Amino acid sequence: MGESRALEEAMVRYAQGDDAAFGVVYDLAAPSLYGFLTRLCRDRALAEDLTHETFLRIHRARGLYRPGAAVMPWAYAIARRLFLDSVRSRKHEPVSLDEPRGGDERPSDPGVASPEAGADEQLSAMRLVEAIERVLARIPPLQAEAFRLLKQEGLSVAEAAAVVGTTETSLKLRAHRAYEALREALGESWDVPAKVEGTGRKRA
Amino acid sequence: MSQPELPPALKARVLMSVSKEPATAPGAFVKRAVAGAVVVMLWLGAAIALIGLRRDWGELPLHYSLGTVLVTSASAVTLSLLVLSRGPDMLGARVKTLLTLIVVSTALMGLWAGLVVASGPSSFDMGSTSETLSKSKACHLISTVLGVPIVVGLALVRRGLPATSPVLLGAATGGAAGAWAHATAHSFCPVGNALHAVVGHWLPMFTLMALGALLARRVLRG
Numbered sequence: 098m099g100e101s102r103a104l105e106e107a108m109v110r111y112a113q114g115d116d117a118a119f120g121v122v123y124d125l126a127a128p129s130l131y132g133f134l135t136r137l138c139r140d141r142a143l144a145e146d147l148t149h150e151t152f153l154r155i156h157r158a159r160g161l162y163r164p165g166a167a168v169m170p171w172a173y174a175i176a177r178r179l180f181l182d183s184v185r186s187r188k189h190e191p192v193s194l195d196e197p198r199g200g201d202e203r204p205s206d207p208g209v210a211s212p213e214a215g216a217d218e219q220l221s222a223m224r225l226v227e228a229i230e231r232v233l234a235r236i237p238p239l240q241a242e243a244f245r246l247l248k249q250e251g252l253s254v255a256e257a258a259a260v261v262g263t264t265e266t267s268l269k270l271r272a273h274r275a276y277e278a279l280r281e282a283l284g285e286s287w288d289v290p291a292k293v294e295g296t297g298r299k300r301a
Numbered sequence: 302m303s304q305p306e307l308p309p310a311l312k313a314r315v316l317m318s319v320s321k322e323p324a325t326a327p328g329a330f331v332k333r334a335v336a337g338a339v340v341v342m343l344w345l346g347a348a349i350a351l352i353g354l355r356r357d358w359g360e361l362p363l364h365y366s367l368g369t370v371l372v373t374s375a376s377a378v379t380l381s382l383l384v385l386s387r388g389p390d391m392l393g394a395r396v397k398t399l400l401t402l403i404v405v406s407t408a409l410m411g412l413w414a415g416l417v418v419a420s421g422p423s424s425f426d427m428g429s430t431s432e433t434l435s436k437s438k439a440c441h442l443i444s445t446v447l448g449v450p451i452v453v454g455l456a457l458v459r460r461g462l463p464a465t466s467p468v469l470l471g472a473a474t475g476g477a478a479g480a481w482a483h484a485t486a487h488s489f490c491p492v493g494n495a496l497h498a499v500v501g502h503w504l505p506m507f508t509l510m511a512l513g514a515l516l517a518r519r520v521l522r523g
Contacts, residue, residue, distance in 0.1 A: 114327045119319060123312055131311070132304035145308055152315045153322055158461045160325030163387040171391035174463045178522060259392040262466040 100125060104168045112162035122168070123152060130172050133250050137180050147183065151176045170256040173246070177260060225283070232282045236275055243271035244279075325461065334385055337458040341451050345485045348447055355491040357422060365421050366487075372413045373484035376406040380477035384455050384470060392465045399469040403476050407506060410480060414503040418487075419495030433496045440501030441508075444486050448478035448509040456513070456520045464521050471517025472510040479506030 104125040110118035130151060134144035154175050155168075233241040239261070246257035247268075258268040326332075358366075383402050386394050394402075427433040455474045464470040483502045490501070 112327060120312075120316065123315060127307055127312070127315075128304045131307050135305045141305070141308075144305075145311055148311065149315050149318065153318055154461075156319045156322060156324050158325060160327050160329030161387070161391075161462055163330070163391065166387060167390040169390075171463070174392055174465075178463060255395075256390060259388070259390060259395060259465045262396060262464075264395075264397050 101167065101169065105165065108162055108168050109164045112159045112164070119156065122155070126168060126172055127152070129169060129250060130176055133173060133245075134176055134180065136245060136249060137177070138183075143183065147176055147179045150179050154179075167256065169250075170252060170260050173250065173252070174260045228283055229279060232279050233275070236278045240271045240275040240278070243268050244275035247272050330387070330458075333458045337454045341454055341481065344450055345447065345481060348485055349488050352443075352489045355489050357491065358488065361422060365417070369413065369418060369421075369487045370484060372409060373480055373487065376410050377477055377480035377484055380406055380473050380480060381455065384474050384477055385458060387462065388465075392463055393459075393470055394465070394473075396466050396469060399466060399473055403469070403473050403510075406476055406480065407510075410483060410506060411499065411503050414483070414498035415495050418498040418502070419493060421493035423491065423493030427492060427494045427497055430496065433494060434500060437497045437501040440486060440490055440492075440497065441505055444479070444482040444502055444505035445508050447482035447485055448475070448505060449512065451478035451481050452509055452513045452516060456516050460520050462521075464517070467517040467521040468514045470521050471513035471515070473513070474517065474521075475508075475510035475513030476506055478513070479509040482509070 104122065107118045107121035107125065111122055127148060131144060131148045134147045134151075135141060138144045138147065151172055155172060233244065242261060243257065246252045246260060247254065250257075252260065254265050254269055258265045261268065263271075379402060383394050383399065388394060427436055452474050455477060456471070459470075482505060486502050492498075492501070
């Protein structure tokens with residue numbers, strides 16, 4: 098059974114009043130959600146608080162859940178909104194989804210080498226990841242956000258478009274521009290996918 | 302894809318908060334929607350009872366009455382269902398769907414008001430253009446007042462859920478309310494005049510759409 102299916106089933110049980118199912122919902126959703134927020138905030142403490150608040154909102158809305166609905170796009174949309182609210186309330190300038198904040202940051206991980214990889218391979222993967230992060234911090238936030246949702250969070254184009262509140266065409270265009278910027282900056286070390294549509298990582 | 306390691310204490314913290322925090326009851330959405338529909342119907346019914354049917358209601362051509370009720374109700378029901386849709390991922394209708402249905406419903410209502418209602422039977426002489434505009438203010442106000450509780454009601458049914466585009470969803474909420482108000486006003490407004498139909502019954506849709514969009518920024522953000 099796929100992870101997203103297991104998550105939906107746990108959410109159905111939780112929505113129907115089975116309190117114990119919340120633990121399963123948390124276990125299945127929290128790693129991706131926390132990773133998403135950590136990459137977005139570049140601040141683990143803030144990411145932790147926002148993850149906490151996101152689960153509280155899901156809990157409050159449990160009775161509104163429609164059986165069969167995908168849970169992760171919903172969670173990402175709440176988390177994204179909370180992040181934007183936190184940015185606004187703290188009056189950060191400029192409002193950038195990729196603005197580095199402090200040293201407690203973790204780069205994104207496309208291309209991270211497996212534990213079995215050699216030291217050279219790991220080092221070059223780390224360098225690539227850092228280079229990607231630098232490019233993502235430089236390009237317009239909406240383009241970086243489209244790239245993150247598609248490549249790092251593994252959402253489909255339709256899901257990512259719903260999370261950010263735009264059309265699929267617009268999201269694909271933003272992601273395409275992010276790919277172009279990455280290709281321009283990283284050259285051959287960046288393996289650009291041929292089609293944006295094919296970039297959605299299916300949760301196993 | 303590897304993920305940053307979750308802080309071990311976070312789960313306990315979340316579970317503790319959740320145990321103390323009230324949540325919506327199972328099936329709350331459907332109960333809210335049914336309650337909302339009942340309240341809206343009672344509200345519109347009370348308005349008709351209070352104002353009364355137009356005096357020539359029984360003599361109106363069937364195609365005129367039925368057509369107007371069907372067009373306005375179809376727009377109202379479509380937009381209401383659009384607003385209440387939770388979508389495939391709890392984020393509601395997609396941006397493109399929202400835009401398309403708002404534009405189509407509004408245009409359809411405008412065309413019907415301007416072309417069909419305008420040529421319908423009228424038992425009220427509106428006089429000159431300026432008199433018509435002046436007299437249409439009453440219907441504009443009544444339609445807007447009829448729609449406000451519907452905008453609020455629809456938004457309350459959906460509160461607590463995020464939307465792909467809160468502003469567009471709010472506009473759809475206002476459009477739905479405007480369409481319900483238009484459908485209701487047809488039962489008591491005795492005027493068959495294009496300018497009156499547009500100013501008195503179609504334009505309130507836009508007032509309500511603006512109200513819905515403003516309200517959505519607070520209520521429909523999840």
